Amino acid sequence: QVQLVESGGGSVQPGGSLRLSCAASGYSFSTYCAGWFRQAPGKEREAVAGINSDGLTIYADSVKGRFTLSQDNAKKMLYLQLDSLKPEDTAMYYCAAKPFSGCPSGLANVNYFPYWGQGTQVTVSS
Numbered sequence: 001q002v003q004l005v006e007s008g009g010g011s012v013q014p015g016g017s018l019r020l021s022c023a024a025s026g027y028s029f030s031t032y033c034a035g036w037f038r039q040a041p042g043k044e045r046e047a048v049a050g051i052n053s054d055g056l057t058i059y060a061d062s063v064k065g066r067f068t069l070s071q072d073n074a075k076k077m078l079y080l081q082l083d084s085l086k087p088e089d090t091a092m093y094y095c096a097a098k099p100f101s102g103c104p105s106g107l108a109n110v111n112y113f114p115y116w117g118q119g120t121q122v123t124v125s126s
Contacts (some may be wrong), residue, residue: 001117004095009120016085020120021079033103033125035093036069036080037110038091038122045094047107049080057109063089085124094121 010110020036031039035050048060049069057069068081078095104112 002099003098004097004115004117006093006095006120007118009093009122011123011125014086014124016124018082018085018122020080020093020095021080021123022080022117024078024095024097025074027097027099031083031101032097032099033108033112034071034078034095035103035108035113036078036095037068037094037096038089039094039119040088040091042045043091045110047109047112048093050107051103052107053103053105060107082122083121087124087126089125090122092121094119 003024006020008018010018012018036048037045038048039045048063048072049067050058052058066084067114070079088116095117097115098113
């Protein structure tokens with residue numbers, strides 16, 4: 001059974017940093033597609049970071065240069081480093097995965113992923 005568990009969210013001031021973690025279990029890490037999404041109140045869930053078909057990390061324009069996705073396949077962990085946080089980054093952050101599949105050429109949307117974590121809240125305010 002595929003399980004994804006996020007952690008690392010919290011409340012920070014503008015300009016602060018957080019590191020989100022996603023622990024995966026129940027599937028092989030040898031071939032998969034994974035990404036990070038967020039959903040603010042009253043808004044649709046949006047992709048913020050992912051891995052494209054060339055194995056490169058890609059980002060939404062709104063977070064480019066501030067967020068960094070990384071992974072540790074041995075530990076089955078996915079990370080999202082959030083730097084220079086802004087109030088508009090406030091949202092519930094989710095990791096998502098699709099085992100036994102590569103990623104598309106661009107940032108995959110919500111419909112691509114069958115498995116989701118429960119989310120971790122990030123709040124940025126002064």
